[in-house]
Amino acid sequence: MKITNIRVTHVNVPFDAPFWWTGGLYPGASKSIIEVETDEGVVGLGEAPWYHFGEVIKSEIAPALIGADPLDIADCESRCVPPWQITANTGEGAASVAFGAVEVALWDIRGKVFGLPLFKLLGGAVRKQIKFSEYFSFRPEHNGAGGEMTAEAIVDYCQRMQEEHGSTIFEGKLILGDPELEIRTVRLLRERLGEKAQIKLDSNMQYSLTTARWLLRELEPFNIRNYEDPVATFEEMAALRQHSIIPFSTHVPDLKRAVALGAPDNFVCNFAALGGISKTLKFIAACEAMGKGFWCYSNDLGIMTAAYLHVSAATPLITESSQSLFRWQVGDVIKNGPFRQTNDVVTVPEGPGLGVELDPDAIRHWASEFEKNGPMSHFHDPANPKHHRTLPLN
Known part of the structure; x- marks a missing residue:
């Protein structure tokens, strides 16, 4: 089995109402949805914690993993994540987080191949x-x-x-x-x-x-x-x-x-x-x-x-x-x-892998929200984009 493609889709999924946190009003989630495709038709799902890690996946992680065996997670990681000494010296950990999102999809593939839930x-x-x-x-x-x-x-x-x-x-x-x-x-x-x-x-x-x-x-x-x-x-x-x-x-x-x-x-x-x-x-x-x-x-x-x-x-x-x-x-x-x-x-879901399936209509809808509006800011009032509220530190 080989990885043939990694699809990255940015989405905005808002909350019904924003909430106050230290940075201001927090309106919802801007995420990257990951689909790791294989030559045997098995697709694994992953999720990046913020959309810019999806950009790292597209530019760095995906090219390194095309042709790799998705069941060999150690090999996949070695292709994508620098040794810890490098990240410790540079302070650049984006590759580790971006690969972490893809690695979830590799576990999903593993469960689907063996017909077992992840647990x-x-x-x-x-x-x-x-x-x-x-x-x-x-x-x-x-x-x-x-x-x-x-x-x-x-x-x-x-x-x-x-x-x-x-x-x-x-x-x-x-x-x-x-x-x-x-x-x-x-x-x-x-x-x-x-x-x-x-x-x-x-x-x-x-x-x-x-x-x-x-x-x-x-x-x-x-x-x-x-x-x-x-x-x-x-x-x-x-x-x-x-x-x-x-x-x-x-x-x-x-x-x-x-x-x-x-x-x-x-x-x-x-x-x-x-x-x-x-x-x-x-x-x-x-x-x-x-x-x-x-x-x-x-x-x-x-x-x-x-x-x-x-x-x-x-x-x-x-x-x-x-x-x-x-x-x-x-x-x-x-x-x-x-x-x-x-x-x-x-x-806990009982299906193979993560036990969840993408909703095609939903992902299209939330992807269009990202395309129209860009990522949601977690540091501003969404009703007044020019206003930045700094809360007092007591």
């Missing part, structure tokens, strides 16, 4: 119901959706998710530059959702160490399950650890520093960003050996989410809920997408 290729399922959190944030109203711009509105939204979908796990960004508003919102969440609900928070590194010390002291009575990136650096998290028992997580996959400093406690990562599924499994094993937790990223479409489902099914360490923005996604590129949780869980 069986990875050793079998230790669970088939995979936990995901609901998400909350301050969101302006947009075409009848969103409108959660007060503490009370966010709590009403979460309580509705609890009542309509059986949700008990909630994660969110309370990022308007006002830590007192965050404290008030969390207090109301705990009162209304009850003691058994999990509450996780994420500040996207918005707080200074001084503010974070005070903030986490005030939040501690509300039994916060995890706080992602409360401050900007691992060193500051290590200092903050001296003042708080709340666990910390990060998207920055620097395990050596986390072990040396004692913080953060958990990593939350996209598989392509780690270099693919194979490297993700090695990273997770290292986390387990070093006493660190791991779960999966949010804001991915159905292909990468399927990879999360299979790896989580086959990995005993992933016991915490992964992040999810499923409820806000207005569409997907896969048939029957997007995934959405009921009673906190999504069932």
Whole structure:
């Protein structure tokens, strides 16, 4: 079997309403969908975390892989990714991330060739119901959706998710530059959702160490399950650890520093960003050996989410809920997408490989949105493209 072509399609899939994060309003996902075609008619699906990695795939990865054996992942990687000494010296890791997106498709091909779901290729399922959190944030109203711009509105939204979908796990960004508003919102969440609900928070590194010390002291009575990136650096998290028992997580996959400093406690990562599924499994094993937790990223479409489902099914360490923005996604590129949780869980697909199929009409539609509008900015108000909002760092 040989790789004959790698197709890259850029897509825009917006949320029903944008949400506030440290960079401003976040309107949705601009992704690259990867189709690795073979001479035997088997096609593998992958997903790049941002569209510019798709450009790297088109210009660098695809030419290197034409004619390669898709089942020989090590050979494929050696054709595309420079030795670590080179990337360490140059700081250029785009090839690793771009290949990581393609590598997901190679695993999909492998599963289809052997007629097995990915989780069986990875050793079998230790669970088939995979936990995901609901998400909350301050969101302006947009075409009848969103409108959660007060503490009370966010709590009403979460309580509705609890009542309509059986949700008990909630994660969110309370990022308007006002830590007192965050404290008030969390207090109301705990009162209304009850003691058994999990509450996780994420500040996207918005707080200074001084503010974070005070903030986490005030939040501690509300039994916060995890706080992602409360401050900007691992060193500051290590200092903050001296003042708080709340666990910390990060998207920055620097395990050596986390072990040396004692913080953060958990990593939350996209598989392509780690270099693919194979490297993700090695990273997770290292986390387990070093006493660190791991779960999966949010804001991915159905292909990468399927990879999360299979790896989580086959990995005993992933016991915490992964992040999810499923409820806000207005569409997907896969048939029957997007995934959405009921009673906190999504069932792992049982079909061969990733167990998902592209929806041709959907991918054409979302590709046309990218072609018409270009990539969605995550740093501006989409209703006022010339306006850039910088949130105050307290």
